[in-house]
Amino acid sequence: MQLTSYQGRALSILDNIGASIGDLIEIKKGKYSFTGILMPTYSADDSIVVLKLENGYNIGISVENSDSIRILKKSQSELATKELVREEGMSEIKIISTGGTIVSKIEYETGAVRPALSTKEILNFIPEIKNVAKISSEVVFSILSEDMKPEYWIKIADAVKRGFDQGNKGIVVAHGTDTMTYTAAALAFSLKKIQGPVVLVGSQRSSDRPSSDATINLYSAVYVAKNFQIGEVVINMHSTSSDTYTYIHRGVKTRKMHTSRRDAFQSINDIPIAKFDWAKKEIVIINKNYKIPDDETLVDAKFSSKAFLLKAFPGLNGEVIDAIVGSGIKGMIIEGTGLGHISSELIDVLKKAIKDGVFIGMTSQCLFGRVNMNVYTTGRTLQKVGVTPLDDMLPEVALVKLMWTLAHYEELEDIKKVMRSNLAGELSPRHVINEFPRWEYE
C-alpha cells in the first residue's frame, strides 16, 4: 500500500523503513513510546505521522525529534490489492472496486486505509450483505476518482462484461464520487447490451464518521443489483439528507450537485428510476421508463481524447477557441448560455472549426431544461454554420458521448447523426414538471 498522503520529512522516514499504510508502527520519543496502525495524514505539517492507537483514537506525532521508528507488524490486508476473491460456490453479485471513499474509508474500521477491498473485507464490514446475495469482488484498480480517464473506463466496462459472463446477476461498481457520473455515462455508451443492473455506488462521508453513507449505499447497491430487473447503468446514492432511502438514478441523467452532502447525486431532466426503502428493504419504482435486461452483454468501449468541453461566458474571445481547436481536438461540446447560445462574435471562429471537420455540439450551462436554437437569431445562425443542438443532454454526458462517438466515426455527418440519436436514455423527449427541484425556504 502506497504512502500517498505523506510528503516531505515524514514520507522520507516512512519510506526509509519500508512502512505502508496499515502497518503496526512503534515510535519512541524520549520516555514515551507510541504504538498504533499507520494512518494516512491529513496534516499540513509534513513532519507528522498519524497512528491509530489501540483505543481507537488517532494521534499525530512529529517525527522531528523521535528517537526511533520501526514496523512491529506488516499490514495483513496489503496482499488483498489486485486479488480476485470468491466466496464459496457461484457468486450472484460482483463488486468491482475502482477506488474512492466508499472502499477506502471502509478500511478505517480495520485501522488501515486502502482504496480497495477484498470480498472478505466487504463481508466483514457489512455482514448483512451475506443475507442479500453471494458476492465476489474484483479490484480493477485503485485510484482517486479525479484521476479517472477514458483508458480506465474501458477496463471497468471489460470487468462488467466479465462479471456477467461469470454468471453474476448484477454488477456493483464502487467508485469515487468526483467523476462517478462521467464513468456512468461512459459505461452506458459502451455497454450496447446489458444482462442485468450495473450499479455505481460511492460514499460522500468516510465510514469513521457517524453520518457515513458507506454502509447504506453499498448494502442497497448490492440489493438493487440482485433484485431489480433492469438492463441499465444506474447510480445508487442517498436520496435526501435522511437515511430512509436511496435513489436509483439513470447513469446518463445524473449529476453530483453538492461538494459534500450525502444526497449530492440527483437526477437532472429525468426523475429517478426507483428508490430503495432502507427500512422495508424494498425497491419502489418511480419512473417506469427503463430498459429491461438483454440476454447477453456486449461491450464496445473505445474513446477518443480529442474532445473538449467549453463553457461560454461574456468576454470569451475567439483566440482562446482557436488555440483550443489548434491543440488538435476533433470535437467540442459548448456549455452555452440559456437556450443554447454563445456570443455572436464567436460564430465565425466556430464556423471555421466546423469547416475544418471539428464537431461542435451545444448544451446549456443552466443544466435543467433543453436547448432550443430556433427561438432567437443567434441560435438559428449557430445552427446554420453547423453547430449541433443537443437537446436536454447534460454537458458532461454529451462530452463522454462525443469521446465515444469520435472513436467510432470519422465523417462529421455521421458524428452529428449519432450525437443527435438517443443511445442510452441520455435524451428525454419530454420532461415532467416535478423534475425541477423545489426551492422553498420556509
Place this chain on the structure above:
Amino acid sequence: MQLTSYQGRALSILDNIGASIGDLIEIKKGKYSFTGILMPTYSADDSIVVLKLENGYNIGISVENSDSIRILKKSQSELATKELVREEGMSEIKIISTGGTIVSKIEYETGAVRPALSTKEILNFIPEIKNVAKISSEVVFSILSEDMKPEYWIKIADAVKRGFDQGNKGIVVAHGTDTMTYTAAALAFSLKKIQGPVVLVGSQRSSDRPSSDATINLYSAVYVAKNFQIGEVVINMHSTSSDTYTYIHRGVKTRKMHTSRRDAFQSINDIPIAKFDWAKKEIVIINKNYKIPDDETLVDAKFSSKAFLLKAFPGLNGEVIDAIVGSGIKGMIIEGTGLGHISSELIDVLKKAIKDGVFIGMTSQCLFGRVNMNVYTTGRTLQKVGVTPLDDMLPEVALVKLMWTLAHYEELEDIKKVMRSNLAGELSPRHVINEFPRWEYE
C-alpha cells in the same frame, strides 16, 4: 430599428425598401393584399415575412411570388431608441434598458419588436407602475444577452451611478436572462458603494404568451427598487412556477438553473434576501444578512478579458491547458470536480502556469457546497503548487471577480489575496441546511 431576425431573401427585400420592424407594411399577391405591422420572423424559411394584422393575429407571407411590398407608415417608436425620456418632475426609479426578452417582448403588444423601451412605453404597458413610483428610463444599448461583454458592464455601471446621481432612489436594470447573473456579479464588484437597490430583472417568456412573467417581474422590480432599503445588486425574478411571488436574490449568489422555466433563477449557497408577495404588494425579508445603502455611489469598473473558465473532466489533457495559457491569459478559474480537484496528471502544467505568473483559482462543478482542498492528497498538492481555493464561490462569479481583479492588480500575491477576500457577499462563511433544494418526486 434593425431587421435582426430576417435573413436571406426576405432580408434583402425588406432592406431594399428601407423597412424596419414596427413599420406598417402592405404586401400584394395576386388578388390578395395584406396590411400589418412588420414583426420579426421566427420561420426557418427565409422567404417569409411576418405581419401583425389589425385583428391581432400574426401571418407569415412568402415574398417569393408577391407583386409588391411597400411601407405605408414608418414605426413611431423607432425614434425612442437611445433616447432618454423623463416623466414630469423628478423621477424616483430609473429603468436602464440593455436588451433582452423583458423589454423586447413587451413591444409585441404594440406590434413591433424592439429590444429597448422608452418610459412612456413602459407606462403604457404596465400602467400600475405609475402608482408605485415616478420612473425615468435610459436605453444604454440594445443587445441580445449572449452578446454581453465586459465593456458593456462598464456602461451599465456608469448608468447606475448616473441614475443615483440624478436623485433616483433605486435602479432597475432590464436585462436578457442568458447572462444576467454575470452582469449582476460585474455590477456588484464594480459598485464599491451603492446608495440604494440595483435590481436586475428579465423575463423568460415573451409578453405575448399568456404565461409571461414580464409584467410581474418588471412591476415587482420597480416596487423593490423603490421600497427596499438595501445597498446591493440583486436579481428579482419569479420564485416558483406559480405567480404568487418573486424572489430577490443576491446578485453574486444566483444562477440561471433552467433554460425556459419562469422560476429558472435561484440562489446557490445562499438563500434569497427577500420575496415580493404579488397579491399583498409586500416585501418579506427571508435573509437578514444584507447590506444597507451607502450615502453615495462609487464606481470602479475595469475588467480584464485575459481570464478563462476551465471545466475539469476525465481525459482533459495538458496540451489543451498549455494552449489556453499560451493564448495569453493571466488568470484561470477551474471548475473542478467534487471538493476542488482536477486530475493529478495536470498538476505539473498548472504549476508551470502559476510559475509564469498566471492566477489559478479552484471552484466546483457541483455548484452547491464549498471546495475543501485539505481533505484529499490531490487538493493539498494543488494548493502546494499555488492553486487558490475559492470556497463556495460560484464558478461564473469567480470568473467575473477575476476579470475585475486582473484589471486592478498586477502581482500574483495581491490577486490571490483579493480573490480570497469577500468583496460583495460572494463568499458565505456558513451555509444553512435549506439552501439545497428539495428533490422529492411524490
